[in-house]
Amino acid sequence: MVTDSERSDPTRESSVLLRGLAILGCFDSPMPVITASAIVKQTGLPPATVHRILTILIEGGAVERVSRGSYRLGLKMWRLGSSVPQARVLRDVALPFLEDLYETTHEVVHLAVRDGLETLYIEKISGRGAVSVTSRVGRRLPLHATGPGKVLLAYGPRDVFDQLVARGLPALTPQTITDPDAIRRSIAEIRRSGYALSREESSVGTASVAAPIFGSLREIIASVSVVVPASTFNPWTLAPVVRAVALGISRGMGAPSR
Known part of the structure; x- marks a missing residue:
């Protein structure tokens, strides 16, 4: 039983918060549903602690119970993530350009940012006839593989x-x-040409062209890409279109014209 003094102990409160964040971090994976046993394994926390904190997160709407022993992030976390200023502004500015790129190509269009050493997809537009890809909004993949x-x-x-x-x-x-x-x-070539080509490096049967999006300080803040079937890949046609879209988004984000 937790006493009043323990509840007011800043050290204990900090510890609980850090454990809660560690548990939420376990949902940062390609699989939208994770089991309590997997959380225990990833965090190293005792099963009883994981169960107790999951119960608190469920009550607060941060986590949802899918079935007995299985959980996923709740809608509250999605709403909080969508309200992050930089990501929200970037997506708002980029969306019309991404839609134009999709209408031009009718292929899968991505908007991505760097999160540590990984590519984080924050927007995706696709149609029924587009090539099948494993990407989804919120998914992370290694930087070197996309x-x-x-x-x-x-x-x-x-x-x-x-x-x-x-x-x-x-x-x-x-x-x-x-x-x-x-x-x-490959990196040197990207800096020379202004775009990246990738053929079946992240998923078999697909190829892509990607270009950088810059901010007001001319720093890279994101990248935009279009994914097509590898069998019909024509980078010389796609590259100018993707670069033009990236330039438009960059200007919308305040990047210098030169």
Whole structure:
């Protein structure tokens, strides 16, 4: 039983909050539903502690119980995430351009940002006839394995590449580039051309063109891409269109015209 003194103990309250954040962090995965046992394994917390904190998160609307022992993020977390100022402004500015890109290509269109050493997809537009991809809003993939990620890597802080190599470069498909020197050459080419090409590096049967989106300080803040079937991939046609869309979004975000 928790006493009044324990409830008012700042150290204990901080500990509970950190444990709650650790549990919420477990939902940061491609799988939308996770089990309590998986949370225990990922966090190293005792099962009783995980169960108690999950109960609190469910009462607060941050987590939903899907079935016995299985959970997913609640709508409250989605609403909070959607209200983050930078992401909200970026999506609001980018959406008309993304819709134009979709209407021009009728293929999968992505808007992505860098989150640590990963590509985070924050918007996706797709139609029934578009190529099948595994991406979804909120999904994260390694920077080196995606077109948008390589763009973010090419124009981002130089130490991010070193951190990525130190962590390891997993292969998502047989075509994923995992050699550091090859990725370094790819990054140099992206900076020269202004766009990234990716063929079957993140999913078999797909190819993409991605371009950088810059902010008011000429810093990279996101990347935009279009994904097409690898069998019909024509980068020389797609690249100018994707670059034009990226330029339009950049100007909308206050980037200098030059």
